Amino acid sequence: MTDVLDLIQQHMDQLSKSERKVAAAILASPETAIHTSIASMARLADVSEPTVNRFCRSIQCKGFPDFKLRLAQSLATNGSFVRREIAPSDDIGTVVEKVVHSTISSLQDLERQIDLHSLRLATDILCGADRIHFYGLGASGPVAYDALNKFFRLGIPVEASTDYLMQKMTAAMAGPNHAFVVISYTGRTQPLIEVAGEAAANGGRVIALTTPGSPLSDVATVTVGIPARENTDIYTPMVSRLLHLTLIDILLSGVTLAKGDEVEENFKRVKGALASTRRLT
Amino acid sequence: MTDVLDLIQQHMDQLSKSERKVAAAILASPETAIHTSIASMARLADVSEPTVNRFCRSIQCKGFPDFKLRLAQSLATNGSFVRREIAPSDDIGTVVEKVVHSTISSLQDLERQIDLHSLRLATDILCGADRIHFYGLGASGPVAYDALNKFFRLGIPVEASTDYLMQKMTAAMAGPNHAFVVISYTGRTQPLIEVAGEAAANGGRVIALTTPGSPLSDVATVTVGIPARENTDIYTPMVSRLLHLTLIDILLSGVTLAKGDEVEENFKRVKGALASTRRLT
DNA sequence: CGAGCACTGAAATTAAATTACAATATAGCA
């Protein structure tokens, strides 16, 4: 469901002069727009009724009632979660809001844009693997280790590495039942592309968590894409890593489901082991 | 704004038989209800049009269009992001949806419940620090390293450790300008509580990213709380770590803002250094 | 069993939205 207010902004340049008057009137007080008829809306914008209707159509609504409905939804979803740059004048509360909303917005993009087919392939590979390696460099390093922390519960050998040489060596020992999860936002980090290529060349199954169409994606068996965001605003590094983690969560959930009962037992044992490290008071 | 679906439930006993049929039809598929006219709604519920209208009035809407509007709003807000356990019958698309929505839901909780005062204190400590340590164990380990990856851009010495002995040693060397960010979801991991306590005892400023009221929280200088959730469902470990990361992002954003221009330069230099590792095709 | 009352739906009314079309403005071009 696309946000109508976004839609207005988006089509602004394709609108005629009078239609723009309507847009202005609506943006000025969207709450009023919801509870008013096309007639009074026309009066508010100082145009004729058909113009209001044409405006609705221009922003691809079926008519005025449909527009009102969509507008109501947009306003209700406090989740008009948009990315907004942090400004020097922001207080800490605003920073919280902006960071959280940017994150949510990206998660929504992920949900919309994720390719389920690739995801299924990736899950299949992981289910069939008897050894999983997680590779990451830089900001993606912690992501690899996070994956390790979760996947080891599957009960198969799992490794994570942020060390180029280690990666090169383990890639050299790849076999058909080895899965390699290679994590990179840009997909353009040369050393990572290199080891991913080697792992694949040696028969390993390479899952790339990266931007589709990138060099890393080219050498991988399957790419689970993350939504491409053009400009590198300040959120990009934060958000990309969060999306990676979420993908890891999704993959683990998928694999856990597929494996079913056999991993249940492992989860319980891990939980038991942790219990003894806890202090209750 | 009261939720219309709630409103229906609430007035259910005051509704007549036919009106109840309308209620049932709407509850059965609210999405459909939004996009139909009163005529087809009447047909769906197998009643007459005036009855539908009366129903709307009974649940204190001004009429059918008003009802549709309110319903649209409820669906937009409510239906959106809830935590739902993953079921064995779920396909991969459903898993994506559930994981993402659970994550978003938790982020919303974070935004609502975060204590801005503590956050401000924490930011102040970090701004004033001339050395920052990030401690985590287990699942929080990667979070600590992730923080390292971001905070080093501030240009002050930053360390991350998941090693109990390392932690103990660095905590022993704590001074008033040393900040310690201790990360733990439960706040009950004994070794972590111990080193946090030592760091504080030696004069270090300890920021705990944990559940308020936990033992770890007690020994810390300031606690930045994360929303308490009954930590039973399968999302807890996934989500807690995501919230930690988001908190780190927020803290970094806050500190970056406060420090202003002096860190800008660092960001640029890091960006330049990374550029050379990228492949463009 | 029947009077009174609430409930329901057919039909009429009213209101709202959409369409068709004419008038006006605007841009392009000789």
Added chain:
DNA sequence: TGCTATATTGTAATTTAATTTCAGTGCTCG
């Protein structure tokens, strides 16, 4: 500059949707 072609806008007619009125039905309770 003046003319034509096109786009934009508004008026009026039409269609569609929502609401009200009112009469019929069924139900309750004495």
